[in-house]
Amino acid sequence: MLRFLWRRFLAGLxxxxxxxxxxxxxxxxxxxxxxxxxxxxxxxxxxxxxxRIAQLDLNTNVVLRFFSWLGQVATGxxxxxWRTGRDVLDLVGSAIVSTLQLVxxxxxxxxxxxxxxxxxxxxxxxxxxxxxxxxLSFFLYSLPSFFVAVxxxxxxxxxxxDFLRDPTISTVAIVVLTLLGALVWSLAVGGSPRRxxxxxxxxxxxxxxxxxxxxxxxxxDTPRIDPVLLTVFGLAAxxxxxxxxxxxxxxxxxxxxxxxxxxxxxxxxxMGPVFDAVAPSNLSLAxxxxxxxxxxxxxxxxxxxxxxxxxARTGALTALVMVLLVVIDRVMQVWPPYFExxxxxxxxxxxxRTPNLGGNYWVGLLDSYTHLVLPTxxxxxxxxxxxxxYSRGSMLEVMNQDYxxxxxxxxxxERVVVVxxxxxxxxxxxxxVVPIDVITLIGGAIxxxxxxxxxxxxxxxxxxxxxxxxxxxxxxxxxxxTLAIVANVVADLVYAVVDPRIRLDx
Amino acid sequence: MSxxxxxxxxxxxxxxxxxxxxxxxxxxxxxxxxxIVRRRFFRHRGAIVGLVVLGAVVLLAVSSVGIGPVPGWWxxxxxxxxxxxxxGAPTLSLPTWLGGEGFALGEHPxxxxxxxxxxxxxxxxxxxxxxxxxxxxxxxxTLVGVTVGSLAGFxxxxxxxxxxxxTDLVITMPTIVIGAVIGKLAGGVSxxxxxxxxxxxxxxxxxxxxRGEFLSLREREFxxxxxxxxxxxxxxxxxxxLPNAIGVIIVSSTLLMSQAILLEAALSYLGFxxxxxxxxxxxxxxxxxxxxxxxxxxxxxxxxFIVLIALCINFIGDGLxxxxxxxxxxxxxxxxxxxxxxxxxxxxxxxxxxxxxxxGAGS
Numbered sequence: 001m002l003r004f005l006w007r008r009f010l011a012g013l014x015x016x017x018x019x020x021x022x023x024x025x026x027x028x029x030x031x032x033x034x035x036x037x038x039x040x041x042x043x044x045x046x047x048x049x050x051x052r053i054a055q056l057d058l059n060t061n062v063v064l065r066f067f068s069w070l071g072q073v074a075t076g077x078x079x080x081x082w083r084t085g086r087d088v089l090d091l092v093g094s095a096i097v098s099t100l101q102l103v104x105x106x107x108x109x110x111x112x113x114x115x116x117x118x119x120x121x122x123x124x125x126x127x128x129x130x131x132x133x134x135x136l137s138f139f140l141y142s143l144p145s146f147f148v149a150v151x152x153x154x155x156x157x158x159x160x161x162d163f164l165r166d167p168t169i170s171t172v173a174i175v176v177l178t179l180l181g182a183l184v185w186s187l188a189v190g191g192s193p194r195r196x197x198x199x200x201x202x203x204x205x206x207x208x209x210x211x212x213x214x215x216x217x218x219x220x221d222t223p224r225i226d227p228v229l230l231t232v233f234g235l236a237a238x239x240x241x242x243x244x245x246x247x248x249x250x251x252x253x254x255x256x257x258x259x260x261x262x263x264x265x266x267x268x269x270x271m272g273p274v275f276d277a278v279a280p281s282n283l284s285l286a287x288x289x290x291x292x293x294x295x296x297x298x299x300x301x302x303x304x305x306x307x308x309x310x311x312a313r314t315g316a317l318t319a320l321v322m323v324l325l326v327v328i329d330r331v332m333q334v335w336p337p338y339f340e341x342x343x344x345x346x347x348x349x350x351x352x353r354t355p356n357l358g359g360n361y362w363v364g365l366l367d368s369y370t371h372l373v374l375p376t377x378x379x380x381x382x383x384x385x386x387x388x389x390y391s392r393g394s395m396l397e398v399m400n401q402d403y404x405x406x407x408x409x410x411x412x413x414e415r416v417v418v419v420x421x422x423x424x425x426x427x428x429x430x431x432x433v434v435p436i437d438v439i440t441l442i443g444g445a446i447x448x449x450x451x452x453x454x455x456x457x458x459x460x461x462x463x464x465x466x467x468x469x470x471x472x473x474x475x476x477x478x479x480x481x482t483l484a485i486v487a488n489v490v491a492d493l494v495y496a497v498v499d500p501r502i503r504l505d506x
Numbered sequence: 507m508s509x510x511x512x513x514x515x516x517x518x519x520x521x522x523x524x525x526x527x528x529x530x531x532x533x534x535x536x537x538x539x540x541x542i543v544r545r546r547f548f549r550h551r552g553a554i555v556g557l558v559v560l561g562a563v564v565l566l567a568v569s570s571v572g573i574g575p576v577p578g579w580w581x582x583x584x585x586x587x588x589x590x591x592x593x594g595a596p597t598l599s600l601p602t603w604l605g606g607e608g609f610a611l612g613e614h615p616x617x618x619x620x621x622x623x624x625x626x627x628x629x630x631x632x633x634x635x636x637x638x639x640x641x642x643x644x645x646x647x648t649l650v651g652v653t654v655g656s657l658a659g660f661x662x663x664x665x666x667x668x669x670x671x672x673t674d675l676v677i678t679m680p681t682i683v684i685g686a687v688i689g690k691l692a693g694g695v696s697x698x699x700x701x702x703x704x705x706x707x708x709x710x711x712x713x714x715x716x717r718g719e720f721l722s723l724r725e726r727e728f729x730x731x732x733x734x735x736x737x738x739x740x741x742x743x744x745x746x747x748l749p750n751a752i753g754v755i756i757v758s759s760t761l762l763m764s765q766a767i768l769l770e771a772a773l774s775y776l777g778f779x780x781x782x783x784x785x786x787x788x789x790x791x792x793x794x795x796x797x798x799x800x801x802x803x804x805x806x807x808x809x810x811f812i813v814l815i816a817l818c819i820n821f822i823g824d825g826l827x828x829x830x831x832x833x834x835x836x837x838x839x840x841x842x843x844x845x846x847x848x849x850x851x852x853x854x855x856x857x858x859x860x861x862x863x864x865x866g867a868g869s
Binding site: 030 | 684773
């Protein structure tokens with residue numbers, strides 16, 4: 001194991017050095033730091049050019065310059081952005097934070113949605129649902145990300161802001177959405193015509209009822225996940241999670257999920273006092289989530305019979321959903337004043353925060369969320385397509401294996417066959433793809449960041465390349481190349497962990 | 507669900523299994539590998555639609571504005587002219603059965619921009635650029651990828667190490683980044699050079715796949731047989747191993763091509779790719795995105811064509827994958843099974859197939 005890591009480390013280091021050298025030469029060739037001076041009409045043009053050549057050391061051979069840059073980096077100094085004199089390390093630091101905000105949420109959501117849809121689509125291979133999903137994922141996969149982003153910005157943001165000014169959904173829209181919900185769910189669940197009809201009725205009633213409820217209670221003006229909605233969502237989550245992770249006939253798992261729903265409702269009432277006592281910050285919020293999930297785990301263990309892990313897992317998952325809903329509700333409470341301050345145009349298209357906003361921690365959080373909405377959607381749409389295709393292909397492959405036949409033959413319930421024998425093995429190939437994807441994304445969703453004007457890594461790179469600033473560009477390349485190498489090693493390690501057939505020391 | 511797990515059905519599985527095999531056997535009996543692949547491909551409806559649409563797009567783009575010195579039936583000019591419709595709205599009108607006023611192209615079917623430049627010609631030029639990028643990237647990256655992969659996989663040893671380290675090197679540099687740098691270097695020179703450069707950075711994934719394929723194929727008996735018969739290494743690579751790896755190669759180079767058109771458009775959008783006077787669809791979108799509210803046609807037409815081309819190529823790639831992959835057995839639909847059963851004189855009870863597998867809504 002250690003030998004494997006050591007070998008990979010050395011090979012990675014060598015690759016990194018050569019890659020950086022080549023990139024340095026390429027970037028140096030691509031940029032022209034003197035471009036603006038050449039076209040200037042200043043009387044002392046020649047002198048200015050001389051000055052800049054001296055400043056940037058342009059008369060030295062590029063190879064020598066690379067090594068002096070490398071030596072500088074080795075001491076931990078990434079250099080300065082010569083146009084502004086700012087330290088590159090600071091620039092990169094703030095850019096990484098912005099990028100992480102963007103990619104974490106979108107990757108997680110795309111992963112969960114993509115795997116769920118892909119697996120269901122594979123289970124219902126060659127059904128109308130499957131064909132629909134195949135076409136949808138192909139379509140999304142063929143959409144250029146900049147096209148989606150511009151559309152969202154010019155169309156989505158303006159449309160949604162207009163909607164919020166006068167938030168009424170027309171009856172026609174409600175009927176259409178209800179029918180759509182009924183159709184999609186009945187196709188996804190499938191079964192006999194009778195069962196399809198049942199699903200369609202339940203799903204349609206749920207969708208339509210929710211929309212009517214939101215409309216009737218003036219939800220769009222003062223959005224909250226009030227105790228009623230929290231109970232409904234909580235019960236749905238508890239039922240769904242228990243169904244998948246333990247099966248509904250496992251009463252103990254169901255009980256621990258339901259207990260967590262009740263505790264979630266209690267937590268919602270306690271949010272005020274808790275954050276009066278503790279100052280709200282990212283850290284305390286994260287602590288709250290961790291503690292509540294731990295409580296869920298504990299409740300599961302307490303209520304468990306012989307199958308401790310199953311109900312603990314169900315409890316923890318339900319707890320996670322509940323605590324996230326409660327936090328979202330807390331953030332939503334500051335919506336009306338926020339809406340007021342921004343004069344009714346709350347979905348921004350540029351930047352990652354509103355300047356000079358003021359307000360408490362929750363307002364800041366809400367503000368960064370509204371800035372995240374559009375870029376996150378545009379990232380999700382594209383990676384959702386990729387993950388759906390991966391997980392569908394992988395699930396199909398697994399479900400045709402002999403051990404699935406064996407599992408069925410020995411009489412296991414279909415849920416166990418699908419979740420334990422099928423789904424788990426589906427994740428093996430995904431485990432090698434996802435780390436690489438995630439770490440690549442830290443290098444910045446270059447196009448998305450540029451269109452939405454988010455000051456992240458991708459924008460740092462593009463802007464400095466345009467402004468002929470080599471040191472920030474090289475710092476960016478250093479980080480992305482390092483991450484790419486690390487990602488490959490991590491993928492190998494994860495593969496070895498999830499698949500015991502793979503040995504790294506072979 | 508139930509269609510792919512015949513063993514789960516309560517009725518005796520033998521009859522159906524037999525039928526399924528019979529259909530499969532009848533499909534491929536007495537055909538060569540190429541014929542089987544072609545048959546399967548032509549049966550893939552998505553791929554055929556993709557092929558036809560792509561063909562139409564190619565025909566339209568090439569014939570309308572012409573290629574090189576050959577003029578087309580549509581005079582392309584970058585000059586501004588008098589604005590026909592108010593605001594330069596498209597003069598294209600739909601046929602009456604689609605609710606239009608009868609089909610007519612008019613003077614500027616895709617509209618004009620604010621100075622009266624014709625959009626149809628520009629979009630067609632952009633489509634030509636995209637197609638050129640697809641072809642060049644497909645050729646270059648397939649050539650490089652197959653050469654590197656097959657040499658590394660066949661000879662192994664030191665050559666393999668050297669080639670694979672080079673591949674790692676190219677993978678380490680993010681595609682879009684190196685594309686941006688190369689675009690700045692070559693984009694201003696010509697679109698062809700830019701496409702060549704893109705082809706030279708997109709090959710690593712293909713090289714890895716081909717190497718893996720070669721590593722497993724070179725241990726097979728037919729390779730030993732060829733060697734015993736005295737075939738040279740070159741002949742074994744070209745005549746014996748490569749044809750067996752052709753499926754993997756074709757499928758992944760198709761995917762590379764669809765990746766290439768999106769990458770080219772994105773880089774041109776960012777200003778690192780093809781620049782005026784050459785025209786690319788990404789460039790058009792980037793130039794006209796500000797006009798979205800006032801002249802939406804300037805934004806929609808180039809976008810529509812990018813999506814159309816990429817979608818067609820993806821569907822063709824999917825059809826090829828299904829055609830080349832013998833493991834992904836296509837399960838016949840219930841209707842064709844019933845028909846086959848009726849022909850064979852056995853009866854299949856209709857209710858059995860549609861039973862639910864017990865998977866709930868929550869998964």
